[in-house]
Amino acid sequence: MKQKELTNFQRRVYAMTSQIPRGKVTTYRDLGKAIGCRSPRAVGQALKRNPFAPKVPCHRVIAANGSLGGFHGEKEGVQIARKRRMLTEEGVKFLKDGSIDLRCLWLPSCEAA
């Protein structure tokens, strides 16, 4: 653990992520848009660090193309398998293609408004 303090940017990301209701998911882009960031990469970086592991449901954040993106720094592997299972347990459905069910998409702007 290197970074002891969090930057304002990460606080926004964690705040929004923690506001995601159970059984819902959001994308890096929409989340970034909600916090005023046009770069989904910055959002992903903040989540990948995830200093609040169980506190911040980072597994509820996915890529805009419907992919899970990554989890725990792994774009594919056991971590991704767990992420997919966790979402399924929360009620999120997946398509045969492996993409997430857009019906469960949650727009953070709804809370920001």
Place this chain on the structure above:
DNA sequence: CACCTGACATAAT
């Protein structure tokens, strides 16, 4: 302080 990296996205080839 400058350069590189990264859980993405979009445009161009």
Place this chain on the structure above:
DNA sequence: AATTATGCCAGGT
């Protein structure tokens, strides 16, 4: 349609 290149923002070295 698939792959490559560039853009973007913040953090790390």
